[in-house]
Amino acid sequence: MxxxxxxxxxxxxxxxxxxxxxxxxxxxxxxxxxxxxxxxxxxxRRPASLMEQWDRDRFVGLAAVDQRAQLEVDRHLLDAASAFESIELSPVAPLGVCSSMGRASQNKVLSALRGTEVVADPTNVMALECARRLRRDPQAVVRLATSHRCVRAQEIPKVRGFTAHFRMFCLAGAGLERGNHAFVVGAIAEQISVMIDALERLERHGFAFPEKRITVLASEAKAALGDRIAEKVGRPRIARGVLDHQYYDGLRFQIAARSTDGVDVPLIDGGAFDWVARLASNNKAVFVATGAGSQLVPLLFRQSGSNS
Structure with a gap:
């Protein structure tokens, strides 16, 4: 401010x-x-003011997606992530869970009372749970998945399907690093593979993701790890790039596709973060997370005439 x-x-x-x-x-x-x-x-407050807010407030209106269509997409995504424990998050999280760890402005989050905020990014909240489990059992390998409706107060891109509250599908993995960075390489490759499988499942059920592009980005210091991740995923045409975004811990991946109306849409974003290492006070702790704009799938990627 x-x-x-x-x-x-x-x-x-x-x-x-x-x-x-x-x-x-x-x-x-x-x-x-x-x-x-x-x-x-x-x-x-009076009834008239409630109706006025219901009509104009971007935070409280109905979602842009049909609920049955969204549940169908969520089911396919969770099926693809069968190796991950499926969890249901609270609608609220501790105040500052995004701004203190992810360095996002608190003004982009819907702050609440009693020391809470409305969940803006499930991966930050999942980091708390991963840290709690690793503090309880440092040798554990944590794999979590969730589908969650999020609210963000930031400016909305002027792209069809983007709204102030929306559904996200997220994966999170955490554990202690092993020799030669094997954990972070394996965890990112696993989450990329899960998301590719999820898109392929959806394609068998009436959705289309033409011109899918998978990009693995790495800082200069971690370029060799980026190469290993791309090789481990084992898919052709994985692009490589240089990461200069401080939000990530040196490694990031993106999956984009063309929507049914021909717009290039960034659909999936993931990478490594230092959040669990900080939360668990253990520099060996690795945290990898992925977020997918699952609400965009039924809105922008359903094939014409498909109801399955």
Missing amino acids: SVSERTWITAGLPSGAYEALTRELPASRLWSLLLEVVDARAAA
């Missing part, structure tokens, strides 16, 4: 009130205060 924006927001507050709210007031008292404020605001 810029200085001018903060000045506008805090205008009219007593001197020192902003500092007291953000730094001095204990969390329990702050949440209690905010709950009282929200309770008073809610009590003042």
